[in-house]
Each structure stands twice: as structure tokens, then as C-alpha cells.
Amino acid sequence: MEAPGAAAAPSPGAAKRKVMVVAEPGRESAGALQWALTHAVLEQDEIILLYVDLPNPSRRGPFSAFLRRPPPGAAVDPPGGGGGGGLEFLDEMKGMCLKAQPRVAVQVLRVEMEDNDKVSTIVSQTKALAIDLLVIGQSRRPSFLGGRLGGGTSSKNMSMDMVEYLIENSRCLCVGVQKKGQNAGYLLNTKTHKNFWLLA
Incomplete structure (x- = not known):
């Protein structure tokens, strides 16, 4: 049986x-x-690392120009790394991409959360960029994205896990990935495959 999203x-x-x-x-x-x-990206593909930032409260005041924050939708690709601001993990993730897939184009995209809704922001970015495959980490906790759904969603969806909501409602294929230990493989979830075990 072929793994969900496998290349x-x-x-x-x-x-x-x-x-x-x-x-x-x-x-x-x-x-x-x-x-x-290791399982989905081919050398002709493009990887987009999406980081959803919190809304910028300083927009209400006169000092927002002093903040070193890119505008919404701005790509963050420093030539030598060093993103700073507690976002060093973005450089590390880009480094992982370049080491594992040196021929693949990698873009780091930092966007501001829309309407205080992280899920809607992710969905809108997948549509705007015509994404073919959305990959998101999934944990045993309700959601690593910051809790459950809220703001602008129906009551039916309020209790749905954020990752599950993306899996069920993204126009593109969305794969929820849970890494099971160092060499224990992955537990994958898509709209058509639930708790699919894939060895590392």
C-alpha cells in the first residue's frame, strides 16, 4: 500500500x-x-516553509516602523542565516532542506496571522500560492498550533483539532505527520488515510 503523499x-x-x-x-x-x-519531495519540487506570526499590535501606534518585522507575505531568506528574534529554527529547517535535498528550491515565508485565526491564514496561503501538498506536524496534544479552532468557525468545527481541520478542509492534499521516536517511523493522517503507519 502506498504511503499518503509519497513521492x-x-x-x-x-x-x-x-x-x-x-x-x-x-x-x-x-x-x-x-x-x-525523505518521502514526498522530488528534486524538481519547491519547498515553502510557512511560519505564521502573531498579529502586530504596534500597528496601532506610531512606532511600528522601528520594529524589524517583515510585512505580511514577505519571504525571509537571509544569505547567511541568522534570522534572529527567536526564529533561528527557521534557518535550521532551511538547512535541513538544503542538506537533504540540495537541488530543491527552498523558500522561507513569514506571514502575519489574519483575523487572529491561524488556520484560516494557513488555508489562505495554500490557495494564494497554489500549493500541491501541505505537510503539518501532529502531536498527541490537541494541537501544536495553539489550541482548538476559534474565531469565524462554526460550532461544529470548534471542537475539531486544528490539524484535523486542515486535513479535512484544505483544497490541496494535507498530511498530518507524527514522528514516532528516532527510528520508529511516522504516523500519517490524510483525508483518506487515518493513522497510517510508515516505517522510517
């Missing part, structure tokens, strides 16, 4: 795909990226 061997003239990995500090996100690099 086939590249063929001549194969279409380029955009693979988005939700970037967060922590092992869940790192495990999701590791799975994507």
Missing part, C-alpha cells in the same frame, strides 16, 4: 510541485519536515 520516482519532464511545510519551533514540525524531505 514516486522522478520522470523526465515531471511537473514541479509546491510543497508547503508549516514551520514551528519543536519536534513535531521538524518531524513533519523530515518526512517530507
Whole structure:
């Protein structure tokens, strides 16, 4: 049985795909990226590491220009790394990509959360960038994205885990990845595959 989102061997003239990995500090996100690099990404693909930042409260005041924060949708790709601001993990994740898949184009994208809703922000980015595959780390806790759904969602969805919501409602294929120990493989979830065990 083929693993959800697994990459086939590249063929001549194969279409380029955009693979988005939700970037967060922590092992869940790192495990999701590791799975994507070893099981889903082909050398002609493009990897987009998406980090959703909190809304900028300083926009209400006159001093916002002094903050070193890129505007929403701005790519963060420092030539020598060193993102700073507690976001060094983005440089580390980009380094993982370049080491594992040196021929794959990698973009780090830092966007501001829209309407205090992280899920909607991720969904809107997948649509705007025409993403083919969305990969997101999944933990045993309710959600590593910061809790359960809220703001602008129906009561039916309020109790749904954020990762599960993305899996069920993303237009592109969304894979939830839970890394099971160092060499124990991955537990994968998609709309059609639930708790699919994949050896490392």
C-alpha cells in the first residue's frame, strides 16, 4: 500500500510541485519536515516553509516602523542565516532542506496571522500560492498550533483539532505527520488515510 503523499520516482519532464511545510519551533514540525524531505519531495519540487506570526499590535501606534518585522507575505531568506528574534529554527529547517535535498528550491515565508485565526491564514496561503501538498506536524496534544479552532468557525468545527481541520478542509492534499521516536517511523493522517503507519 502506498504511503499518503509519497513521492514516486522522478520522470523526465515531471511537473514541479509546491510543497508547503508549516514551520514551528519543536519536534513535531521538524518531524513533519523530515518526512517530507525523505518521502514526498522530488528534486524538481519547491519547498515553502510557512511560519505564521502573531498579529502586530504596534500597528496601532506610531512606532511600528522601528520594529524589524517583515510585512505580511514577505519571504525571509537571509544569505547567511541568522534570522534572529527567536526564529533561528527557521534557518535550521532551511538547512535541513538544503542538506537533504540540495537541488530543491527552498523558500522561507513569514506571514502575519489574519483575523487572529491561524488556520484560516494557513488555508489562505495554500490557495494564494497554489500549493500541491501541505505537510503539518501532529502531536498527541490537541494541537501544536495553539489550541482548538476559534474565531469565524462554526460550532461544529470548534471542537475539531486544528490539524484535523486542515486535513479535512484544505483544497490541496494535507498530511498530518507524527514522528514516532528516532527510528520508529511516522504516523500519517490524510483525508483518506487515518493513522497510517510508515516505517522510517
